[in-house]
Amino acid sequence: MNQVFPSKYCATMFMVLLLLSVSGCTTVTIDQVKVTESDLLHGESVVVIGRRTGSDYETEPELISCVGKNLAKGHKGINVIPEAEFVDKLYPWFEARTAPSHIKDLHRLLRYDKVQKIFNDYNVHYIIWIDGNTEKTRSSGSISCSISTVGISCFGFGTWDNQSQYEASIWDYQTKLQIGKVSSFAEGTSYVPAIVIPIPLIATVQTDACKAMALQLQTFFNSPQP
């Protein structure tokens, strides 16, 4: 009996770890268009901002923050100015309805000394505008749970698809040109089988789209020279 308990415990732990390590599958496709060379010198920064002009969707702030954090990671880490800080500093010029939608609008805005000074203080070289969102495209199945004297038990199966579609436009602040675009398309299916307890196998579609886009953007800019 003393030998059975540890083996049962190990088996349960193994099952839990296996379930935790398994998640829904996500497929990510990245496209890139690069018009000119994009060197990022030591000390220069980029700013990642979300476009918020869509009428029925909004680029999620957490996606922008995720791209920023991942751009700053690793040996190719880039100086990234947080979106909220930059937009606050330049209020009211980068609000949803007032932000420059074309590079020529930015060019005009920069004729205002106060705005230009803030850009120079931050040592901004590139502005990355991200537009898009993640949405649920399909869902099916059902799970029912019941309460009895022995506890709660669930039975059933649920599944849903998520789709992420983001496009990043990269503007060069110094040359006042749009120098390229990076798009990220991701889709994945999540499953929740429930036999006594529900086991969620979630596809992290938005996070995967963010990480893939950030990785591509890191390679887009030539490494900073120390």
Place this chain on the structure above:
Amino acid sequence: MKIDSITITKLAQTLLILICSTLLGCTTRVVVNGYFPAPVVEPLPLTVSVVYHPDFAHYRYIEQDEQREEKEISMGKAQVELFNTVLTGMFEHVVYSDAVTPSNDNPVDMFFYPLIDEFQYNMPVETKINMFEVWIKYHLKVFDGQGNIIADWIQTAYGKTPTAMFKSKERALNEAMIVALRDVGAGFILRFNHVPEIQQWLKQHQQLSAQHIIKNPLHNVAHGMAHNTTENTALSTTNETVNTASNVDSAVSTPTLSTKLLTLSTLRSTK
């Protein structure tokens, strides 16, 4: 048996109280709270008196539609904070009054009197899009120093925020409200000197100020206007200056009414 029936009655009463408390607890209360940054604009050399009506300063929206979940949104404090920040950035001197009443002791150039006309919100469950949305319709009034109306116009604001896992309805509504308030601030800053009546008044005021400056140079210091010898450049009419678009950079650095108007006009034309 008697004790049992009393116990049952008490239990029923407790249950009823619990149900009532739960139902009352369904009211969503949001006290809008957020940060409003100072605007990056050149302040106009004017003294503006701001009048916040108590209904505006303590504005509270209570949902009357029985079909909708009961909501109470208090936004008076937040909108006062927004306008205080925006106006302090837009004008060199901002004072506060209880009413649009001219005073000989503390003369002002202008009174600003904001009101709320309408407020609406949408929840994701109502629109079937994953978005909390807010619309606010402001009625903005501007009076001259004598209390005569110069202009009144409608300024709309829109704010939205997407749904997110673990984000409460209260937090999402608060975020949408902050976006809407920032939107009205931005719209007000960019539109202010494009309201034709205000544009006209500013031109007249500038001419009057110019005449006054010639008569009394000390007025410059007292009135917070530019006090260097280049002041005379400000006496040229606004039209003359506006037509020279290539002078934007140098114009912005000269702290006069005409050049500040030019700055705002040029920047507004980029939007």
